[in-house]
Amino acid sequence: MSIKIYKDQAANSIFIEDANGAQFINSLQASINGSGVNITDLARQIEIVSNASHADFVDEDENQYPGDEAAVVNTLNSIFQSSGTPTGEIPNITSTLAINSLEGSTINYELTAQYGVGYEWDLSNVPGVTTVEGNSRKLIGGSGLASGTYNIPVKAINYNGEDSETVVLTVSTPPFSNTKSVQFNQNDWIGANASLLDSTLGRSSNGSGSGDAWTISFYFKAGSSNNQQQTIFYFGSNDVTNGNHMRIYWNGNNSARQRIIFQYGSSNNKLQLQTPINSVSNDGSWHHYVISYNGGTTGASSGQISNYYNRFKIFKDGSQLTTSNSNSNFGNSGSLSGQNLRVGRYNSSGYMRNNCKIDELAIWDSDQSANISNIYNSGAPFDLSTLTNEPKHWWRMGDGDTFANLQDSGTSANCVFTMNNMTSADIVNDVP
Numbered sequence: 001m002s003i004k005i006y007k008d009q010a011a012n013s014i015f016i017e018d019a020n021g022a023q024f025i026n027s028l029q030a031s032i033n034g035s036g037v038n039i040t041d042l043a044r045q046i047e048i049v050s051n052a053s054h055a056d057f058v059d060e061d062e063n064q065y066p067g068d069e070a071a072v073v074n075t076l077n078s079i080f081q082s083s084g085t086p087t088g089e090i091p092n093i094t095s096t097l098a099i100n101s102l103e104g105s106t107i108n109y110e111l112t113a114q115y116g117v118g119y120e121w122d123l124s125n126v127p128g129v130t131t132v133e134g135n136s137r138k139l140i141g142g143s144g145l146a147s148g149t150y151n152i153p154v155k156a157i158n159y160n161g162e163d164s165e166t167v168v169l170t171v172s173t174p175p176f177s178n179t180k181s182v183q184f185n186q187n188d189w190i191g192a193n194a195s196l197l198d199s200t201l202g203r204s205s206n207g208s209g210s211g212d213a214w215t216i217s218f219y220f221k222a223g224s225s226n227n228q229q230q231t232i233f234y235f236g237s238n239d240v241t242n243g244n245h246m247r248i249y250w251n252g253n254n255s256a257r258q259r260i261i262f263q264y265g266s267s268n269n270k271l272q273l274q275t276p277i278n279s280v281s282n283d284g285s286w287h288h289y290v291i292s293y294n295g296g297t298t299g300a301s302s303g304q305i306s307n308y309y310n311r312f313k314i315f316k317d318g319s320q321l322t323t324s325n326s327n328s329n330f331g332n333s334g335s336l337s338g339q340n341l342r343v344g345r346y347n348s349s350g351y352m353r354n355n356c357k358i359d360e361l362a363i364w365d366s367d368q369s370a371n372i373s374n375i376y377n378s379g380a381p382f383d384l385s386t387l388t389n390e391p392k393h394w395w396r397m398g399d400g401d402t403f404a405n406l407q408d409s410g411t412s413a414n415c416v417f418t419m420n421n422m423t424s425a426d427i428v429n430d431v432p
Contacts, residue, residue, distance in 0.1 A: 003052060005039075006060040007079050014080060015060070017134065018049065030076035032069055039076070090161035091116040093154070099139075099169040103147050111137040113163065116156035126150050126169060147173045176383040178431050180398025181219070181359035182406070182419070184352035188426060189345030190406060190417040194235060194338025197415060200365040200392050201235050201246070206297045206333035207311065213295035213367035216248070217375055217391070219432045220289055222282040223354035226252040231350040232260070232358065234342045241267045244336040248291060249350060253282040262291055262314060264298060265332030271298055271308055273323040279316065286359070286432035288376050290315040292369040299331025313369050318376035320369075343417065359398075359431055360384075362391035362410065381432055385409070398427040 004017040014028055016039075028048075029040050037057070039049035054072040057065045065072045095112040107129065111119060119136045123129050126145065129152075132138040139152075150169040155162050182190070203212040220232060228251040237243020246264050251257045259275040280287070296311045297304070309325045343361065344352045352358075360381050366389060368375060374387060384391050393410040395417060401407055403424035406417040419426065 002058045002062070003049060003056050004058050004060065004062070005076060005079070016048070028076075028080040030073045030080065032073055037069065037073055037076075089115045089158075091156035091158050091163040093156050093163045093165050097165055097167050099167060101142060101145075101169065101171050102174045103145070103171055104143055104174065107139060107142045107169065109139045109167070110135075111139075111154060111156070111167075113137075113156035115158050115160075116163075117158040118156075120155040120157065122153040126152055129169075142169070142171070145169075145171045147171050178360065178381040178396075178399060179429060180396070180401070180427050181221075181357045181431050182397045182422075183355050183357045183426050183428050183430070184223075184344045185355060185426075186353055187345075187351055187421045188419075189351060189421065190343045190419050191345075192341045192415050192417045194341035196338075196412070197235060197341055197363065197393065198337050200363055200412075202335070202337045203295075204335050206299065207295055209295045210367065211295060213293055213365070215290060215292045215364040215366065215368035216362075217288070217290045217364075217368075218361040219286050219359040219381070220250070220280070221284075221286045221357040221359075221430070222250060222253060222258075222280060223352065223356035224253050224282055225353035225356075226254040226257075227351075227353055228252045228254075228257065229346065229350040230352045230356060231342070231344060231346045232352065232356075233361075234340060234346050234350075235338055236336055236340065237266070238339040238347060239266075240347045243339075244269075244332055244334050245340070246336070247346065249346070250280055250352070250356070253354075258282070260289065260314065262312065264293075264312070265328070265334075267328070269299060269329045269332040269334070270327065271312070271331045272326045273309065273312055273314060274325070275314055275316070275321045275323055279321055286357075286379075288315075288317050288379060288432070290368070290372055290375060292367050294367045294369070297333065299327075299333040300329060302330050305330055315369075315372050315376075317379060318372055320372075341415075357428070357430060360394075361397060362394040364389065365392050379432065385411075401427065403427060 008015045031038050035051040037052045037054050038047055040047050054069040057072055065075050092114040099109050101107050128144045129141040152167040155164045201214050230250045233248040236245025244266050248262050258278045258281045260280050262273045264271045292313045294311050298308045308331045314321045384394050391410045392412045393408050393415050395406050404419040408415045
């Protein structure tokens with residue numbers, strides 16, 4: 001069994017590792033007796049190594065100290081003499097008392113101190129942070145800590161006294177990055193608990209005003225299919241013929257169409273707004289879309305139909321699009337609540353196809369049409385939580401997600417989408 005002894009320069013202390021473990025100790029003396037080498041802790045007047053062979057002593061690189069028994073003892077004492085507290089000094093912590101880290105990252109911090117022998121940490125405030133085995137001056141861990149400031153008391157101790165300080169750990173939110181989106185093919189779709197969005201997209205009657213307003217924002221990259229019923233977003237009743245719901249869909253890669261259509265109501269009583277032909281084409285680029293509702297009435301008087309249409313606005317890349325409008329029975333005056341919440345599928349059909357992609361889907365419980373330029377941000381996705389009016393629900397569509405769940409990063413943060421008929425390969429590295 002080797003006995004590792006060397007001077008730790010950063011701590012100005014002696015490091016000893018043997019069968020009893022590892023420790024920092026000062027005020028030592030090596031000596032020879034008839035049975036081998038002894039090392040005595042002079043401060044405590046105890047032997048910490050007894051009757052060891054001089055050949056067992058090695059340095060930090062596992063190299064045996066050279067020479068015979070007397071030479072090894074002299075080498076050890078020369079090391080011991082230059083360490084510790086020969087002048088009665090108390091410890092002095094010399095390392096920085098500030099640690100900066102990011103959420104999800106592991107800290108790697110080492111305390112240094114003059115004349116330190118022992119070190120004590122109070123880690124009760126930082127779960128997941130621990131000292132390194134064999135080096136009580138070093139901290140690692142902390143990847144599970146939320147952003148914030150954490151105070152960590154620490155002491156450096158020797159036989160003459162101690163130095164007590166507080167190390168301040170600051171955990172910051174990582175910088176925003178957008179690296180993922182979700183692609184849809186044939187029968188792919190994602191769904192979530194629709195009732196969680198009742199307070200955001202639902203209403204109890206024929207539009208009471210701003211309290212019923214909402215805004216939906218997303219990036220869309222069109223696929224190559226010319227199918228006319230490619231559902232981007234659907235919320236509301238499962239009975240789409242008689243029940244009230246909303247639907248946003250793309251009517252395909254056909255030069256006679258290539259537009260987004262928004263429906264509000266049921267098949268029998270609805271408003272429908274269509275963007276211009278070729279306004280949403282398969283041009284190989286991402287585009288940003290916003291649909292807003294001011295919360296006003298949406299039916300059912302023929303004399304008010306223009307007002308009903310004007311409750312809604314559709315924006316592409318920060319600019320409002322003109323729409324051609326139609327209705328069934330002059331709109332819808334009923335309530336709306338969630339039974340289905342889906343991206344990529346209508347009630348039982350209407351799938352997005354041929355690599356359509358969605359990114360950064362966000363929903364507000366207010367009309368954000370006056371803030372379009374801030375939300376669009378010149379086409380650069382950004383941290384929506386930095387807006388004055390944050391979205392209630394926000395799905396990053398891959399960033400920070402683990403297949404098959406897409407987490408909600410909005411202020412409600414309670415609505416998780418589940419990917420259906422899909423694989424982890426449908427979370428792709430194609431982004432705006």
